[in-house]
Amino acid sequence: MPTARTAFAPALSFPSWTGGRLLLAGLSGLAGLAGPAAAGGPDDGKVHVTYWEKWVSFEGQAMQTVIAEFNRSQDRIVVDYLPTSQIDRKMIVATAGGDPPDLVGLWAYNLASFADAEALRPLDDFIRADGLTPEQWLARYYPVYARMIQHSGRIYAGISTPATIAFYWNKTLFREAGLDPDRPPRTLAELNDYARRLTKHDPATGAITQMGFLPQDPGWWPWIFCLWFGGELFDGRQITLATNPKNLEAMRWIEGFTRDNGADAVKVFTSGAFGAWASAQAPFMSGKIAMVFQGVWYDNYIKQYKPGLDYGVGPWPEAAAGVKDFCLAEADVLAIPRGAHHAREAWEFIKYVNSNNPRARTREELRGGELLCSLQQKLSPLREWSPYFEQHNPHPNIAVFRQLAASPNARATPDIGVWQEYYREFIAAFERVRLLEATPEEALGFAHRRMTESWERYRRSLERHGQVPPAAPGHTP
Amino acid sequence: MNARDRRKFFAGVAFTSPWIVGLAVFTLYPVLASLFYSFCDYSILKSPVWIGLENYQQLFRDELFWKSLRNTLFYAALSVPLGTVVALSLAFLLHRQVRARGVFRTIFYLPSIVPMVASAMLWLWIFNGQYGLLNAALRPLLAPFGVTPPAWLADPTWAKPALIIMSLWGTGNAMVIYLAGLQNVPRELYEAAEIDGATGWRRFWHITLPMISPVIYFNVIMGLISALQIFTQAFIMSEAANGNGGGSDGNPGRSTLFYSIYLFSTAFYDLRMGYASAMAYVLFVVIALLTWLASRLARDHVNYQS
Numbered sequence: 134m135p136t137a138r139t140a141f142a143p144a145l146s147f148p149s150w151t152g153g154r155l156l157l158a159g160l161s162g163l164a165g166l167a168g169p170a171a172a173g174g175p176d177d178g179k180v181h182v183t184y185w186e187k188w189v190s191f192e193g194q195a196m197q198t199v200i201a202e203f204n205r206s207q208d209r210i211v212v213d214y215l216p217t218s219q220i221d222r223k224m225i226v227a228t229a230g231g232d233p234p235d236l237v238g239l240w241a242y243n244l245a246s247f248a249d250a251e252a253l254r255p256l257d258d259f260i261r262a263d264g265l266t267p268e269q270w271l272a273r274y275y276p277v278y279a280r281m282i283q284h285s286g287r288i289y290a291g292i293s294t295p296a297t298i299a300f301y302w303n304k305t306l307f308r309e310a311g312l313d314p315d316r317p318p319r320t321l322a323e324l325n326d327y328a329r330r331l332t333k334h335d336p337a338t339g340a341i342t343q344m345g346f347l348p349q350d351p352g353w354w355p356w357i358f359c360l361w362f363g364g365e366l367f368d369g370r371q372i373t374l375a376t377n378p379k380n381l382e383a384m385r386w387i388e389g390f391t392r393d394n395g396a397d398a399v400k401v402f403t404s405g406a407f408g409a410w411a412s413a414q415a416p417f418m419s420g421k422i423a424m425v426f427q428g429v430w431y432d433n434y435i436k437q438y439k440p441g442l443d444y445g446v447g448p449w450p451e452a453a454a455g456v457k458d459f460c461l462a463e464a465d466v467l468a469i470p471r472g473a474h475h476a477r478e479a480w481e482f483i484k485y486v487n488s489n490n491p492r493a494r495t496r497e498e499l500r501g502g503e504l505l506c507s508l509q510q511k512l513s514p515l516r517e518w519s520p521y522f523e524q525h526n527p528h529p530n531i532a533v534f535r536q537l538a539a540s541p542n543a544r545a546t547p548d549i550g551v552w553q554e555y556y557r558e559f560i561a562a563f564e565r566v567r568l569l570e571a572t573p574e575e576a577l578g579f580a581h582r583r584m585t586e587s588w589e590r591y592r593r594s595l596e597r598h599g600q601v602p603p604a605a606p607g608h609t610p
Numbered sequence: 611m612n613a614r615d616r617r618k619f620f621a622g623v624a625f626t627s628p629w630i631v632g633l634a635v636f637t638l639y640p641v642l643a644s645l646f647y648s649f650c651d652y653s654i655l656k657s658p659v660w661i662g663l664e665n666y667q668q669l670f671r672d673e674l675f676w677k678s679l680r681n682t683l684f685y686a687a688l689s690v691p692l693g694t695v696v697a698l699s700l701a702f703l704l705h706r707q708v709r710a711r712g713v714f715r716t717i718f719y720l721p722s723i724v725p726m727v728a729s730a731m732l733w734l735w736i737f738n739g740q741y742g743l744l745n746a747a748l749r750p751l752l753a754p755f756g757v758t759p760p761a762w763l764a765d766p767t768w769a770k771p772a773l774i775i776m777s778l779w780g781t782g783n784a785m786v787i788y789l790a791g792l793q794n795v796p797r798e799l800y801e802a803a804e805i806d807g808a809t810g811w812r813r814f815w816h817i818t819l820p821m822i823s824p825v826i827y828f829n830v831i832m833g834l835i836s837a838l839q840i841f842t843q844a845f846i847m848s849e850a851a852n853g854n855g856g857g858s859d860g861n862p863g864r865s866t867l868f869y870s871i872y873l874f875s876t877a878f879y880d881l882r883m884g885y886a887s888a889m890a891y892v893l894f895v896v897i898a899l900l901t902w903l904a905s906r907l908a909r910d911h912v913n914y915q916s
Binding site for chain 1: 651653655657659661668673674737738741758761762765766859861863864878879880
């Protein structure tokens, strides 16, 4: 990465680093007082890779199993796992303090902004040192995952576990509404029709007791509806939120759910049913909502919180003519922070997790990412699956998620460094529309103007720091 | 200064040095550094670049800055007076000779020591529009008028009032301070007033209130400063009640986007530390101005016995 052009680095970052080191020195002293174990890793002659990850519970246990396999597979490197909450912000602060972990588990949407902030080490040189070109490395992944680990033409992460988002429907509620439980809606028109037929009211009070579909459940990625309708949020150069008519169409569709059911009635319904997605009160699990878009992980939670729920999983209904198998893809990723002490060894672990044993025919023969994804009941981001992983996958609907991951219409978070701000701005527009506080035109117009200003300011900031403002997404196999 | 005084001086400095070092490293340095960063384009990991007043100019053109400031002032304007009235009323009740007074004092103080996150989760259920305790109580009361209770945290109109109601839950600290103030009012003043024929209300207005006015002044100022920095409860509740992930933005519809939440998002999600530092200094000026204004208004009404 280019260094700062007009920066105050020598004079003005000095106190910051001095302060940070003073603080670290003080804290190290305290740690030393706590006993020998706190002073450092065991003196076993191996390189200890500090790995911060967000996972606890069964996901954390799955990763620890993979780490144990990796540690056994060679005798030079030991990966030490440390579960960490709010990992993205803590990693930034630790990196700024000059003491980052060697390896960090982030979300794919962090990559663009963290790469622009010079918080991450690009992996291209490691890949080349191993005798592959970046293109060859990326060609092993499904295209959507290959795209999401790049930014400005460089690779910044490997994938730990990928996800695709599919369409879930409650078969029991379908039966009650006289719908075929084995035939989910195939088009947007059918989804709208099913949503109406699956919505129920209390005859005495008129209050909504069940809804077929609500765009705000779970409410994590409402921006994907714009892309589903054929719109775009960013064209690689400019914000296109209010200039792409398909985005407006999507927002009108969202608005329709509140208009058709009554703003106050929907507010009361959502205030009663929403909030705890990983619980038995989650609207889909409690039968309050009949259809929802959820990720590959959701089956695990249904098993835990609503065993016996009769549900189906399938591809998204077609919203834009001719666009089949549209879906949102996401991923947990492994990255190396800038200033990591054991970057080379951290790369070895990333490489291990981003590989498999393509000939595995038994559970014991599973390696790397396939072992992890099998334990977490997710799909593999790699195109090639071993016979065992494909045929004995513990996820009952893995074929659907694989089909979506392989789709040319699978979409990921836009590759833009101001995504966090864009996301909040979009959520605000979405909220204003769904609460009928603004028309779709007003809400998108406001968000578009703010994001255009923000994007221009961001590019100016990159230029100030001697970085080339990103103009287009990176290389894609 | 002779040798003995010098020795005493250095001994004093040595004993206070942990505090002095702590203040310098953890308070003074960040305060001065953030003042400098407020004039810079700074994102933590890259070196700061001086941009003069650009952050401040952008701030005054930023609609969200004004919206978050309005939301915060609205919250402070209602929660501080309401909190004062509630805490003072409780203190009066618990100052009286009632049976099990100690038990009641403990009960009313208890919410103050419940961690904010725990009480936020509790209030999420109380404010639940369909199954919440509050609406279960309000529904039969409002039904004769054909009115239904609001959806509270899911409704942009009622989300801020909900947080104001919740703020009354934690008035235990102020209540204890009022109680101490009430206990310090000399009994002979009441006896003299009684001889002069003063009724309960006149005794309160002309004796109690002036005598505890410094305590009220202290609590109002502290309450104001704390209200202008509201963060935790709004951050947790707006997020949890509306189910959105990845960064709180004062849901629903930014109705609970308070100043500190906007500042936090700008600093730690967008990594715009320079801009966030400028926001912090503007908040500092706002708090200082309002505190000064409160002091001016209170000058003729606060009665210091000395």
